[in-house]
Each structure stands twice: as C-alpha cells, then as structure tokens.
Amino acid sequence: MRSINKYDVVVVGGGAAGVAASVGAARAGAKTLLVERNPYLGGSATHAGVSSFCGFYTRGESPQQITGGVGNIVLDYLRREQADIEIYKTSIGNQIIQFESEDLKYLLDTMLQDEGVDILLHTHLIGCFTENGKIGRLHLMDDEGDYWVSAKCFVDASGDANLARFAGAPIRWGGEDQSAQFATLMMRIENIPEHFKLTPAIIQDAIEKAIAGGMQGFSKQTGLILKKTGKTSGIAILPSYKLNSLAASELTKAEQNTRKQARAYIEAFRTYIPQMKDCVMVLSGPRLGIRESRRIIGKEVLTGSQIIEAQKSDNAIGRGAWPSEAHNSESGLADYIFVKEGDYYHIPIGVLENETISNMWSAGRTISVDKVAYSSIRVMGTCFVTGHAAGVAAALSSSEKRSTIKSIQDELKRQGAFV
Ligand SMILES: Cc1cc2nc3c(=O)[nH]c(=O)nc-3n(C[C@H](O)[C@H](O)[C@H](O)COP(=O)(O)OP(=O)(O)OC[C@H]3O[C@@H](n4cnc5c(N)ncnc54)[C@H](O)[C@@H]3O)c2cc1C
Structure with missing residues (x-):
C-alpha cells in the first residue's frame, strides 16, 4: 500500500476553513498538505454554489472589518484578478461580499500554489490511525486505491467533523436538540430582467398562486434570489430539506427531492411572475448545501449569550459578528438574533480543541458552539477566521516549540489576523 510520510500538518477539507488553515500553517513554517474529495477547492462556496461571503464586517452604520488574515488574502486575489465582486449592505445592516464561484475555484488553486501548500484533490478521508490520544496517520482513498499519510498535527475542516468522528473525538448532530437546520439546493437562474427587483414578497405571491393553481412540491413559501446590480442572473435559495444524517440513502433522497422542487419553483416563476416568463435554471448545486450537520463537543462551548453580548x-x-441566522422554519426566511450593533465577539481557542485528541484542531462549521452561536459562526468570513487559527495552532504545535495561546495569537497577528 502507498504511504506518504513527510508532512508537519495535514488539513482535511478545502472549504473556507481548510483553505485558511492550510495557508496559516504554511505561513507559520509547516510543511502542509490539504486533502479534498471534490475536484476543486472552495467547499460550499464552489460545490454548493454559496457565492456571498458573510461575516467579514460588524453590523451597523460604520461597518468595521473583523476578518483579516487569510480571508483578506482571498479578497486580495479576487480584487487583483479583477474578479466580479460586489460589496453591499443588506436591509438589516449586514455587509455582504458577492463573488462568482468560478472565479474562486481558479483563484484558490493559484493562491494555495503560491503559498507552497501541497494539494490532493479527488482524495477521500476514509479513516485514521489513532494512538495514545493522537492521530498518527490518515487513511485516504483515490481512484487508484487506498493509502496512508502521516503528519505531526491535523486540522478537521471537513464541515461534517469527519476526521473528529474517525478519530473518536466527542461529536454531536446539530444543536442541543440534535436537529440540524434546513439544507438547501442553490439554483442559478438566468433571463431575469436587468432592473427587476425580485423581492421575497413577489416570490411568495408566485408560490401561493402556484399552490392555489394545484402545483405541488415546495418546501419554502418564500426565499431570496440574490442578483448583482445590472445582471440578468441570480442565485435562488429555495428548495430545502431537513437532513437527519449523512448516510448516502438520506442524501440521495434529499438531492432527488430538492432537484424536483427546483423545477417546480422555475415553473411557478415562469407562470406567475410576468417578468420571469423566460427564466431558465442553468445550474443547481452542484450538490445540496448543508448548513448544519456534525460538530465537536470541545474543551469549551461558545454560547449564544456570549456572542449576543459581544463577549x-x-x-x-x-472575531465574529454575523447575527445568529437560523433556517429552521418553512416560512422561508431566516430567524435572526443580532450581536450588539457595531461590536464583535471573541472566539476562544478552546472551541477548536477537544479533550480526546491532542494533535487535531477543528475549524469552520465543525467547532464547539451551541445552537444560537452556531448560526453565527457558520458563515464563511468566520470560517476563514477559525480555519486560520486552527492551521497556525497545528503548525506551531508540530514544531519543536510548545505552542501557547500567546504564541498562537502573536503568529496570527504577524499574519494579519484580527485577534
Ligand atoms: C444554502 C446555504 C446558504 C449559505 N449562505 C451563506 C452566505 O450567503 N454567506 C456565508 O458566508 N455563508 C453561507 N452559508 C454557510 C457557509 O457556506 C458554510 O457554513 C461554510 O462555507 C462552511 O465552510 P467550511 O470550510 O467549514 O466547510 P465546507 O465549505 O463544507 O467545506 C468542507 C470541505 O471538506 C470536504 N470534505 C468533507 N469530508 C471529506 C472527506 N471525508 N474527505 C475529503 N474531503 C472532505 C468537503 O468536500 C468540503 O469541500 C450558507 C450555507 C448554505 C448551505
């Protein structure tokens, strides 16, 4: 069996958190490998079509940037390549950065190569070897078979706590009530008139008329279609499904169900919104977007009250500042609980660490938080933040020196992060 044995840090998952972890680790001097099962990096931002970064700024009149470090490097690459990005404030005062998933796919390849991170795409983590509370090596698989990669330290940026689960760290499904928010299949729709403002009220009216007219199969009665200024295409956030596990049988049902819903929504828009009579869906997904699945129970749990009070x-x-944005209801829109206006909360190192495995850090949407805090930390701006920190912590711990919170903070600041 093949075996690779030359890394200080291996990061599992190439979404926002994994990209930030890899760059943070490499910049801290670690020989770093990133493994990703998809054919490209970006995670939900590319593979699930989520094409707006939230969580880079505080909310309110004078937004303050709170995501620096690797998140900022990603923005620099997008700007330098003159990618199609737009920063705007929503009606509730949140700052959003819209980009094109295709731009991000390409730019992340370039960025990670520039940073000296080794990358293996098309690579599945299928297990790991753990001894004395430490992961020794990862069991990986590609289409030529399975093999092992060993390293000193690891980051779980798999979104679904897949490494933590294989390693035997404590994990749970969803929040305190063990239920997860709706998963949603993103739809890219074209042929929307350039200056047509497609509000949730217009969407709701069309869906209600469609239901009254006998059409079936809508999970949400309204939702958002995000459209950049002057564009004729938009991303609809509508067909949704409540997942109970990540078993292939459950995901198959969910993918098939939401694909069917997507066609029903298009039919409703064509029939009941005159400006949309020629609209077409040019892309779904590619995969169902999973808002919430498994996460670790860490050394510390960041709570809703801590984030709301900007502790x-x-x-x-x-830092994090995005409101707690929960997608639990069938009405279609999210329920918000706001962080103190103009302020941010701190994310402590203990929410990335667990008591069982000492050489693994969790990042992104797998960190240790309660239900309310989860709905804030899951956005990509904040995933860049926790990924960056996990990568730096892993890199420093893989070197001869013992890492301390002070050394992690100093290195993060040296790399441009806001601590
Ligand atoms: C419908 C929807 C809308 C959203 N809207 C927004 C928004 O507008 N703005 C915003 O900022 N956030 C939004 N979010 C949240 C945000 O997209 C995610 O929470 C965030 O992208 C998670 O980043 P991550 O790096 O933790 O995980 P992911 O992006 O999920 O990346 C994890 C990566 O790990 C890989 N992986 C997993 N298991 C394995 C394995 N066994 N082997 C190898 N690789 C593996 C996956 O393939 C994936 O690429 C939305 C989410 C959804 C679902």
Missing part, C-alpha cells in the same frame, strides 16, 4: 476573551483567536 471578549483573553484566549481569543479571532
């Missing part, structure tokens, strides 16, 4: 911590590794 600060001496053990901080970064």
Whole structure:
C-alpha cells in the first residue's frame, strides 16, 4: 500500500476553513498538505454554489472589518484578478461580499500554489490511525486505491467533523436538540430582467398562486434570489430539506427531492411572475448545501449569550459578528438574533480543541458552539477566521516549540489576523 510520510500538518477539507488553515500553517513554517474529495477547492462556496461571503464586517452604520488574515488574502486575489465582486449592505445592516464561484475555484488553486501548500484533490478521508490520544496517520482513498499519510498535527475542516468522528473525538448532530437546520439546493437562474427587483414578497405571491393553481412540491413559501446590480442572473435559495444524517440513502433522497422542487419553483416563476416568463435554471448545486450537520463537543462551548453580548476573551483567536441566522422554519426566511450593533465577539481557542485528541484542531462549521452561536459562526468570513487559527495552532504545535495561546495569537497577528 502507498504511504506518504513527510508532512508537519495535514488539513482535511478545502472549504473556507481548510483553505485558511492550510495557508496559516504554511505561513507559520509547516510543511502542509490539504486533502479534498471534490475536484476543486472552495467547499460550499464552489460545490454548493454559496457565492456571498458573510461575516467579514460588524453590523451597523460604520461597518468595521473583523476578518483579516487569510480571508483578506482571498479578497486580495479576487480584487487583483479583477474578479466580479460586489460589496453591499443588506436591509438589516449586514455587509455582504458577492463573488462568482468560478472565479474562486481558479483563484484558490493559484493562491494555495503560491503559498507552497501541497494539494490532493479527488482524495477521500476514509479513516485514521489513532494512538495514545493522537492521530498518527490518515487513511485516504483515490481512484487508484487506498493509502496512508502521516503528519505531526491535523486540522478537521471537513464541515461534517469527519476526521473528529474517525478519530473518536466527542461529536454531536446539530444543536442541543440534535436537529440540524434546513439544507438547501442553490439554483442559478438566468433571463431575469436587468432592473427587476425580485423581492421575497413577489416570490411568495408566485408560490401561493402556484399552490392555489394545484402545483405541488415546495418546501419554502418564500426565499431570496440574490442578483448583482445590472445582471440578468441570480442565485435562488429555495428548495430545502431537513437532513437527519449523512448516510448516502438520506442524501440521495434529499438531492432527488430538492432537484424536483427546483423545477417546480422555475415553473411557478415562469407562470406567475410576468417578468420571469423566460427564466431558465442553468445550474443547481452542484450538490445540496448543508448548513448544519456534525460538530465537536470541545474543551469549551461558545454560547449564544456570549456572542449576543459581544463577549471578549483573553484566549481569543479571532472575531465574529454575523447575527445568529437560523433556517429552521418553512416560512422561508431566516430567524435572526443580532450581536450588539457595531461590536464583535471573541472566539476562544478552546472551541477548536477537544479533550480526546491532542494533535487535531477543528475549524469552520465543525467547532464547539451551541445552537444560537452556531448560526453565527457558520458563515464563511468566520470560517476563514477559525480555519486560520486552527492551521497556525497545528503548525506551531508540530514544531519543536510548545505552542501557547500567546504564541498562537502573536503568529496570527504577524499574519494579519484580527485577534
Ligand atoms: C444554502 C446555504 C446558504 C449559505 N449562505 C451563506 C452566505 O450567503 N454567506 C456565508 O458566508 N455563508 C453561507 N452559508 C454557510 C457557509 O457556506 C458554510 O457554513 C461554510 O462555507 C462552511 O465552510 P467550511 O470550510 O467549514 O466547510 P465546507 O465549505 O463544507 O467545506 C468542507 C470541505 O471538506 C470536504 N470534505 C468533507 N469530508 C471529506 C472527506 N471525508 N474527505 C475529503 N474531503 C472532505 C468537503 O468536500 C468540503 O469541500 C450558507 C450555507 C448554505 C448551505
């Protein structure tokens, strides 16, 4: 069997968190490998069509940038390549950065190569070897078979806590009530008139008329279609499904069900919104977007009250400010609980660590938080923050020196992060 044995840090998952972890680790001097099962990086931003970064700024009149570090490097690449990005404020005062998933796919390849990170796409983590509370090596698979990669430290940026699960770290499904928010299949729709403002009220009216007219199969009665200024295409956030597990049988049902819904929504828009009579769906997904699945129960749990009160911590590794945005209801829109206006909360290192495995850090949407806090930390701006910190912590711990919170904070600041 093939075996590779030359890394300080291996990062599992190439979404926002994994990209940030890999660059953070490499910039801290670690020989770093990123493994990703998809054919490209970006995770939900590319493979699930989520093409707006939230969580880079505080909310309110004078937004303050709170995601620096690797998140900022990603923005620099997008700007330098003159990618199609637009930063705007929503009606509830949140700052959003819209981009094109195709731009991001290409730019992340370039960026990680520039940063000296080794990448293996088309590579599935299928298990790991753990001894004395440490992961020794990862069991990986590609289409030529399975093999092992060993390293000193690891980052779980798999979105679904897949490494933590294989390693035997404590994990749970969803929040305290063990239920997860709706998963949603993104739809790219074209032929929307350039200056047509497609509000949730217009969408709701069309769906209600469609239901009254006998059409079936809508999970949400309204939702958002995000459209850049002056464009004729938009991303609809509508067909949704409540997942109970990540078993292939459950995901198959969910993918098939939401694909069917997508066609029903298009039919409703064509029939009941005159400006949309020629609209077409040019892309779904590619895969169902999973908002919430498994996460670790860490050394610390960041709570809803801590984020709402904008609590600060001496053990901080970064900042978050996006409101708690939960997608639990069938009405279609999210329920928001806001962080103190103009302020941010601290994310302590303990929410990336667990008591069982000492050489693995969790990142992105797999970190240790309660239900309310989860709905804030899951956005990509904040995933860049926790990924960056996890990569730096893993890199420093893989070197001879013992890492401390002070050394992690110093290195993050040296790399441009806001701690
Ligand atoms: C419908 C929807 C709308 C959203 N809207 C927004 C929004 O507008 N703005 C925003 O900022 N956030 C939004 N979010 C949230 C955000 O997209 C995610 O929470 C965030 O992207 C998670 O990043 P991550 O890096 O933690 O995980 P992911 O992006 O899920 O990346 C994890 C990566 O790990 C890989 N992986 C998993 N298991 C394995 C394995 N065994 N082997 C190898 N690779 C593996 C996956 O293929 C994936 O690429 C939305 C989410 C959804 C679902």
